[in-house]
Amino acid sequence: MWSTVRSRLLPQEARGIVGPLRYVAAMTNFVLVPGAWLGSWAWSDVLPGLRAARHGVHPLTLSGLADKQGVKAGQQTHVDDIVGLVERLDLRDVVLVGHSYSGIPVGQAAGRIGDRLARAVFVDASVPVEGGSFVSGWPEGRAQVEAAIAAHDGFWPPLTAADCAGQGLSEKEVARLVAGATPHPGATLTEPAVLTTPQADLPATYVKCLLDGDRPSREVAELLAGERWELVTMDTGHWPMFSRPRELARVLLDAAGEGR
Template sequence: MAGARLGAWAWDEVVPHLRAAGHGAHPLTLSGLAEKQGLPAGQQTHVQDIVDEVEGKDLREVVLVGHSYAGIPVGQAAQRIGDRLARVVFVDSDVPADGESFLSGWPEGAEEVRASIAGNGGFWPVVPAAYYVGQGLTDEQIARIVDGSTPHPGTTLTEPAVLARPLGDLPATYVKCLLDGPEPGDAVAEVLSTGEDWRLVEMDTGHWPMFSRPRELAQILLGAAGE
């Protein structure tokens, strides 16, 4: 699952590499975004979107992938699919904490985001091309992201996560994109230090590696799947 404002289309350059290696790949657009604009969505809607995709298609040995915002619902869904889960991959993402929202992890700027959502009909608006500069993207890649982005349902950012057990109990790989900051955030660093089966992988690119380094990202996902 791609991060805020994006849909399944964001994985178009990653999916062929996974399928060429013999794996199924099921990019999913979360409710209220891209081709699913207009569907009501809160954070738990997004969690259920993921669970329904896995269970509805009877998927097994699943590697759930969450980029940026999507790490929040993906981490919760991973706990709910039981023995269908093989591993979670968090791609430069936020991670859920029980009772905390996406915005809870913002030491600065959370009130500005809330005000932006309130002033834009309950949606976090899309951002201009300048927002993506310095993240290892070409002008063409930036234009593609901007053109494909849709406003993000605000309640998915403000509703609290619900975890049944510690996140560190999951088998997980965390992908840190170094142009977006050299170190994981505090919440991620803590679970990396305590989770028995958490691994850190670094990519020398920006926050949107599915566009800037799709082949390299695909290889990391294949590694997470045991390739």
Template structure:
């Protein structure tokens, strides 16, 4: 039996996995959707990126989980990649769902301009994108409205740099690329995929497959259990 630890991307909480969790549990596995500090029902809690890493590690350690499949979507690939290293032999596999991946000393906003980072830091949070930015991602109007109405994301978690314990390519990992959000992964992911411990799987959907194709996403997750 695998224990799935599921972490959604910016603005989202554990609720994002509501349509994926039942299939994992029905297959006999554990499923532990995570709400990171500062988001959803945990809004208002100050959170840097290392807070988010610890949030994920805490879920594993408090329940004494073993055979862990750690799943990170979008922004959360950055803290999930770090947490996957820190749980050691508890980890069975890491799955990055159309996500960023951590680079030691780099942050989510390392590719942003100085002006964008300054504006984000002054505001203190990153608001959800406007509804028109979700067009062409396979989402219903209701799903888009729910994302748009979710929690602003704490700025410090986006600007704080990652801290890796070793080469990320040594993790046993799958990268799920959602093709409606671009045909190929980012260059850092392409480099990681050169490792014989990483594999690429493509999905014919948009950047939020837990909403647009939850059954297919669950099926692909079960393949690595």
């Protein structure tokens, strides 16, 4: 099946915002959704590259995290956070970007915003499956995550420096990532997804970070075998917004062009 997947490894020059970009002149609105434990601040090094291309950029903190700690949140709360931002700001030509955990609410929100969506981008992310959850899609880690949530009053404890090992991060980047992480609301990880649109019908790009494993999950591989999903690889770890922010900005700009 992997011979059918359309994959391209970004060249070395793609680590800077240089050369021609495949996107149209009309402004795209990027909605950037961080993964587990993180807030909108996690995208701060990616923003300059997107704004330099004169697009709208809207980093989002999900309920219960970072500066929104204390807000009760389940998985559908996070879906509503994303849809609410798009509708409140009346955004069009939206590229929804989800990293890691947030691929699950992003995939659901992408179906709910209808023709406002230009493309969904999943950055080393989980994808939603009808009736499935984040933990059900991670069988090797499910018991550990559920036990951690039960032992910490319903929250998944923040990541540690050890969790960042081998992911292409400098000591400074690891320190920044760990210092900014906050406990993640456990219900968002265990509640089931509700899909209004099949994920295979979405125009989508999947960004696989090779230091975190060289192949996507089975669910993602099946989506990539279809006509509407594209695979892009980055030679870095699970947090490219820290390890390769300029390259990631280029990937997002290129994905926006692919979605037109």
